Amino acid sequence: MSDSERRPTLARYSSGERTNHWLIALGFVLAALSGLALFHPALFWLGELFGGGPWTRVLHPFIGLFMLIVFLPLAASLWGDNRMQAADWQWLRRWKDVVNNREEHLPEVGRYNAGQKLLFFVLGACMIGLLLSGLVIWRAYFSLYFSIGVIRLASVVHAVCAFVLICAILLHIYAAIWVKGSLHAMLRGTVTPGWAWKHHRAWFRQITHAAHPRTRPD
Amino acid sequence: MALQSLDIVRRSATTTAPPGVRAAYTGTVAKLIDTTKCIGCKACQVACMEWNDLRDEIGSNVGVYENPGDLSSESWTLMRFTEYENPKGDLEWLIRKDGCMHCADPGCLKACPAPGAIVQYSNGIVDFHEENCIGCGYCIAGCPFDIPRISKRDHKAYKCTLCSDRVAVGLEPACIKACPTGALVFGTKEDMQQHAAERVEDLKSRGFEQAGLYDPPGVGGTHVMYVLHHADRPELYAGLAADPHISSLVGLWKGVSKPIALAAMAFTVLAGFFHFVRVGRNEIDERDEAAARQALEAAPQRNASQRPGAQPPEKRP
Ligand code: HEM
Numbered sequence: 155m156s157d158s159e160r161r162p163t164l165a166r167y168s169s170g171e172r173t174n175h176w177l178i179a180l181g182f183v184l185a186a187l188s189g190l191a192l193f194h195p196a197l198f199w200l201g202e203l204f205g206g207g208p209w210t211r212v213l214h215p216f217i218g219l220f221m222l223i224v225f226l227p228l229a230a231s232l233w234g235d236n237r238m239q240a241a242d243w244q245w246l247r248r249w250k251d252v253v254n255n256r257e258e259h260l261p262e263v264g265r266y267n268a269g270q271k272l273l274f275f276v277l278g279a280c281m282i283g284l285l286l287s288g289l290v291i292w293r294a295y296f297s298l299y300f301s302i303g304v305i306r307l308a309s310v311v312h313a314v315c316a317f318v319l320i321c322a323i324l325l326h327i328y329a330a331i332w333v334k335g336s337l338h339a340m341l342r343g344t345v346t347p348g349w350a351w352k353h354h355r356a357w358f359r360q361i362t363h364a365a366h367p368r369t370r371p372d
Numbered sequence: 373m374a375l376q377s378l379d380i381v382r383r384s385a386t387t388t389a390p391p392g393v394r395a396a397y398t399g400t401v402a403k404l405i406d407t408t409k410c411i412g413c414k415a416c417q418v419a420c421m422e423w424n425d426l427r428d429e430i431g432s433n434v435g436v437y438e439n440p441g442d443l444s445s446e447s448w449t450l451m452r453f454t455e456y457e458n459p460k461g462d463l464e465w466l467i468r469k470d471g472c473m474h475c476a477d478p479g480c481l482k483a484c485p486a487p488g489a490i491v492q493y494s495n496g497i498v499d500f501h502e503e504n505c506i507g508c509g510y511c512i513a514g515c516p517f518d519i520p521r522i523s524k525r526d527h528k529a530y531k532c533t534l535c536s537d538r539v540a541v542g543l544e545p546a547c548i549k550a551c552p553t554g555a556l557v558f559g560t561k562e563d564m565q566q567h568a569a570e571r572v573e574d575l576k577s578r579g580f581e582q583a584g585l586y587d588p589p590g591v592g593g594t595h596v597m598y599v600l601h602h603a604d605r606p607e608l609y610a611g612l613a614a615d616p617h618i619s620s621l622v623g624l625w626k627g628v629s630k631p632i633a634l635a636a637m638a639f640t641v642l643a644g645f646f647h648f649v650r651v652g653r654n655e656i657d658e659r660d661e662a663a664a665r666q667a668l669e670a671a672p673q674r675n676a677s678q679r680p681g682a683q684p685p686e687k688r689p
């Protein structure tokens with residue numbers, strides 16, 4: 155196969171969406187590193203990256219808010235493509251085929267597969283949880299409006315949501331490495347037809363009008 | 373002060389043993405507050421201001437005896453007043469000197485994320501080392517007695533030090549020196565328990581059947597103890613906790629769940645790595661590209677670089 159045939163040609167993400175995504179990623183990394191500094195003593199040294207303990211405490215909530223604010227437009231624009239459908243549950247039940255790269259056994263996937271959709275909702279839920287609990291434990295401005303009992307609960311909720319979010323994002327990062335070509339989609343915006351055909355065939359058909367399923371020539 | 377003092381037995385956000393765990397032969401100290409002898413003169417509050425060089429903001433009179441209205445970063449001890457009508461219909465004026473209880477199992481220290489911002493000495497005193505404090509306020513959430521306060525000026529946490537600086541050089545806390553009635557006494561915890569036992573016996577002989585010592589076991593006992601006329605109902609004394617203990621939410625937040633969560637995050641990374649090693653990347657090959665090409669050729673029109681959603685959804689036969 156020649157290089158030109160391999161060149162990514164299908165547009166998957168606009169430059170606006172890419173910018174948005176990487177702003178979220180930046181916000182996440184900074185929020186996670188500054189938060190983890192307070193999460194466990196073994197990671198307190200991460201605070202040095204932000205200018206020491208007090209600066210970490212000062213900056214973290216603002217970084218978190220930044221992340222949340224940049225998350226909103228992307229979440230709004232991808233909302234429609236991330237609704238779970240019947241085939242998605244079937245896809246999830248076949249998770250063994252998913253992790254073993256046996257995509258031919260899976261139902262056809264639209265713009266996003268069920269794993270990506272779940273990630274989308276886990277992120278959304280964690281963001282809401284982090285925002286609400288984060289405001290309650292934000293000592294400098296908001297904690298005075300809440301009872302100590304509520305603050306204790308919020309501390310636990312914040313730590314749990316942060317934990318779930320970090321694990322989810324670690325999986326998300328690995329998935330981007332695992333499924334070759336995904337990273338290019340988010341960095342340069344395009345994918346090859348073969349990539350779309352293999353991983354998101356329903357989406358491929360939708361955007362190319364390639365109507366009926368064809369069997370692979372093998 | 374870091375570890376310059378070798379008698380630190382507990383240090384916040386520190387997973388290795390501090391030097392003080394080696395020995396505490398001399399026993400611990402305690403302040404005994406005898407509420408039955410207190411006349412509410414607030415000499416102790418003034419002594420605390422003086423020794424620690426603290427001046428709170430002048431507040432306004434809202435018609436209560438408490439002055440200032442609450443503990444603050446500038447007021448480390450506060451007389452709280454309760455007018456209690458006992459079953460006989462008599463008025464009892466219950467006065468309690470509020471402040472840090474110097475818990476043997478301190479919730480503030482457990483909650484603190486900053487290494488060495490809160491320490492516990494082998495003499496039992498729980499001390500905040502403000503140079504390590506980051507101002508997050510977790511100690512407030514951790515404390516079962518609602519004691520620590522964050523300063524609005526330097527955003528660090530403050531509370532009663534039990535005059536650790538004075539005690540370290542063999543002096544008693546400033547409040548003890550100032551008390552005119554002997555309601556405040558200071559010594560070894562053992563001596564204070566004995567002294568309290570005598571006081572309780574005396575009170576019982578004068579009709580206070582429920583008199584007793586407040587040294588709550590839920591926090592491992594405290595190094596500030598009360599003699600109460602109504603030890604069966606501590607909450608009468610301006611809401612003194614009847615059974616204080618570190619909240620189970622704080623236990624969940626700061627307990628084994630944290631190392632487990634850390635391990636789980638590390639495991640997630642490792643799971644990815646070993647998936648890569650065992651299963652490998654999910655790649656596309658020539659056959660996928662060929663199949664896609666065929667599909668594209670069969671398509672009514674080629675819209676290869678069209679944005680999704682830019683055209684009406686396809687109609688299937
Ligand atoms: C949505 C906005 C957010 C707000 C307002 C917020 C606020 C806070 C506050 C006030 C604290 C206590 C320490 C401090 O005062 O700095 C905290 C702790 C923390 N935050 Fe956030 N945060 C937000 C988002 C995030 C995000 C996106 C993450 C990570 C992915 C995160 C992870 C953490 C962690 C791990 C801790 C330490 C929890 C613990 O002590 O157990 N936060 N956050």
Ligand code: SF4
Binds near residue numbers: 498514
């Ligand atoms: S009373 Fe509160 S501040 Fe004092 S030692 Fe106990 S937990 Fe810490």
